[in-house]
Amino acid sequence: xxxxxxxxxxxxxxxxxxxxxxxxxxxxxxxxxxxxxxxxxxxxxxxxxxxxxxxxxxxxxxxxxxxxxxxxxxxxxxxxxxxxxxxxxxxxxxxxxxxxxxxxxxxxxxxxxxxxxxxxxxxxxxxxxxxxxxxxxxxxxxxxxxxxxxxxxxxxxxxxxxxxxxxxxxxxxxxxxxxxxxxxxxxxxxxxxxxxxxxxxxxxxxxxxxxxxxxxxxxxxxxxxxxxxxxxxxx
Ligand SMILES: Nc1nc2c(ncn2[C@@H]2O[C@H](COP(=O)(O)OP(=O)(O)OP(=O)(O)O)[C@@H](O)[C@H]2O)c(=O)[nH]1
Numbered sequence: 140x141x142x143x144x145x146x147x148x149x150x151x152x153x154x155x156x157x158x159x160x161x162x163x164x165x166x167x168x169x170x171x172x173x174x175x176x177x178x179x180x181x182x183x184x185x186x187x188x189x190x191x192x193x194x195x196x197x198x199x200x201x202x203x204x205x206x207x208x209x210x211x212x213x214x215x216x217x218x219x220x221x222x223x224x225x226x227x228x229x230x231x232x233x234x235x236x237x238x239x240x241x242x243x244x245x246x247x248x249x250x251x252x253x254x255x256x257x258x259x260x261x262x263x264x265x266x267x268x269x270x271x272x273x274x275x276x277x278x279x280x281x282x283x284x285x286x287x288x289x290x291x292x293x294x295x296x297x298x299x300x301x302x303x304x305x306x307x308x309x310x311x312x313x314x315x316x317x318x319x320x321x322x323x324x325x326x327x328x329x330x331x332x333x334x335x336x337x338x339x340x341x342x343x344x345x346x347x348x349x350x351x352x353x354x355x356x357x358x359x360x361x362x363x364x365x366x367x368x369x370x371x372x373x374x
Contacts, residue, residue: 148190150199151309154217156242157227158235159206162260165291166227167204170302175292184217193306200306218246222309223254225302228275230259230288231267240278247282254308256285256301263290 155163164185168176171189185204190197203221205214218224224246228239239257246255259275272288279286285304289295 148197148199149310149313150201151223151306151313152201152221153203153223153225153305154214154221155202155204155225155227156214156217156246158229158232158238161227161229161232161235161239162291163204163206163227166225166258166260166289166298167202169291169294170298171200171202173294175294191306193303193310196310198306198310213242213245215249218250218253221253222313223256223305224250225305226255226257227260228257228270229261230270230272230275231261231264233269236270236274243278243282243284252312254284254305254312255282256287256305258298258301259286259288260291262288262295263293 155167157163165175165177167185167187168174171187171191184206187200187202187204189200191200192198203217205217226239226242226246228235230236236259243255243257246253257275257279259270259272275288276286285301287295287297287301289297289301291298
């Protein structure tokens with residue numbers, strides 16, 4: 140795709156959060172590459188960038204996989220940076236469910252219009268289950284968000300359908316916002332003579348995986364700089 144085409148492409152940023160070891164990295168890589176990788180580098184936040192086709196339209200997606208965000212280190216910067224948020228817990232860990240519930244409340248306190256979904260991972264480990272599906276579903280209904288139980292290891296279809304649904308929701312929000320912004324800039328353009336043209340920055344091409352240190356992510360300037368990062372790292 141040409142750079143000039145890509146500069147008009149919709150872009151969605153997603154923050155994947157949840158307690159350590161729930162499968163955030165495995166989920167992100169599964170969604171983007173269809174592969175399951177058992178072990179990942181710990182204590183590292185990862186930023187993934189990839190162009191996807193969702194509902195026959197290209198979309199530039201950035202996903203930040205925030206490593207083990209304990210409540211004391213609530214990833215506020217990542218939540219403000221993101222257009223949508225995925226909260227993950229592990230059905231074999233009740234503490235990860237309590238943690239996810241607290242994260243959900245805090246996310247909705249600071250970004251109440253942001254699309255959020257909750258994924259209950261490791262449904263293949265039924266014999267170790269500590270959290271019933273109905274518990275996750277109930278809390279999600281109470282907060283008006285999407286919920287699915289999945290197994291990243293077993294490649295549940297719901298991983299793809301739920302991410303796609305959330306990306307569509309973001310795109311719709313953005314196009315509604317854009318059309319409102321367009322009418323305002325058009326009106327201003329008529330008044331000051333710019334014909335409503337808003338300058339746009341060119342965006343990068345291709346899929347990218349950026350490895351960064353956990354502490355860096357809380358500095359928003361670092362995230363902004365990374366948007367122009369082109370080096371790749373193996374998964
Ligand atoms: N059985 C099973 N194991 C899984 C599943 N998803 C992830 N795992 C395993 O769970 C462990 C943790 O996965 P990660 O993706 O590293 O978890 P994380 O949430 O990113 O962990 P932190 O980096 O510590 O925050 C790994 O051993 C994965 O192989 C799943 O669906 N089923």
